[in-house]
Amino acid sequence: MHLDVVELRDFYYATALGRAAARAMGAQIGALWPQPRAETLLGFGFAVPVMRPLMERAGRSIALMPGQQGVMHWPDDGNNISALCAETQWPLPSGLADRIVMLHALETSERPDAVLEEAARVLAPAGRLIVIVPNRSGLWARREATPFGIGRPYTLGQIERQLARHGLTAERHLAALFFPPSQRLFWLRCAGNLERVGRRISSYFAGGVILVEAMKAAQTPGAAGLRDTVRRPLEVRDGAVRPA
Numbered sequence: 001m002h003l004d005v006v007e008l009r010d011f012y013y014a015t016a017l018g019r020a021a022a023r024a025m026g027a028q029i030g031a032l033w034p035q036p037r038a039e040t041l042l043g044f045g046f047a048v049p050v051m052r053p054l055m056e057r058a059g060r061s062i063a064l065m066p067g068q069q070g071v072m073h074w075p076d077d078g079n080n081i082s083a084l085c086a087e088t089q090w091p092l093p094s095g096l097a098d099r100i101v102m103l104h105a106l107e108t109s110e111r112p113d114a115v116l117e118e119a120a121r122v123l124a125p126a127g128r129l130i131v132i133v134p135n136r137s138g139l140w141a142r143r144e145a146t147p148f149g150i151g152r153p154y155t156l157g158q159i160e161r162q163l164a165r166h167g168l169t170a171e172r173h174l175a176a177l178f179f180p181p182s183q184r185l186f187w188l189r190c191a192g193n194l195e196r197v198g199r200r201i202s203s204y205f206a207g208g209v210i211l212v213e214a215m216k217a218a219q220t221p222g223a224a225g226l227r228d229t230v231r232r233p234l235e236v237r238d239g240a241v242r243p244a
Helices: 005-014 016-032 048-055 112-122 156-164 185-201
Strands: 040-045 060-066 082-085 097-103 123-134 168-176 209-216
Touching: 005 016, 016 048, 016 123, 016 168, 016 185, 016 209, 040 048, 040 112, 048 060, 048 097, 097 112, 112 123, 112 156, 112 168, 123 156, 123 168, 156 168, 156 209, 168 185
Parallel strands: 040 060, 040 097, 060 082, 097 123
Antiparallel strands: 123 209, 168 209
């Protein structure tokens, strides 16, 4: 079950809880990728809340959003880089992306293996992927009032095995969202401190989401239905991205 893009937008941009969640996940992405090179960055699902800091150093950026979810113009203060696509058929050539961030993608998809197959196709050899999924043992997966309470939560072992089936080797993992999924002002004020304490105590347990960084092998094992080309790839220009 995919959430509507309007619900996701409202959570992340119109609520203090959503903004705190984006900051917490963004901090952990920054820990995994502290100094990304100027390269092609791709977000899939609803990854835009955590993409902006990475875009400052990326050579070009694209935000793909699945048709079941819907799409919105993003960023609000610049030229649009977002595009609507079929979740298992991305309009991009093989090997284009150096870095991919997936948020609100696998847990709501009816075909998560096909989504990862497509991510492996689009990812360049030795490219890196960060998948963010709800933690099965965390509080956030049990609260349907947030986007992380919708869909299928994961354990670390489950997501690592699923990545491996598509030639994506999990190398590091972190957790985020150690503060409770509450709109109460007290918990929101404590969110930053709780995140810092949680990161010191554990890289997995108690966090509301798991972040797994995986690398694509030089040669990805073949799979049924793996495509080397797409019929209408997006035109990507250096310095700016204008999906067609």
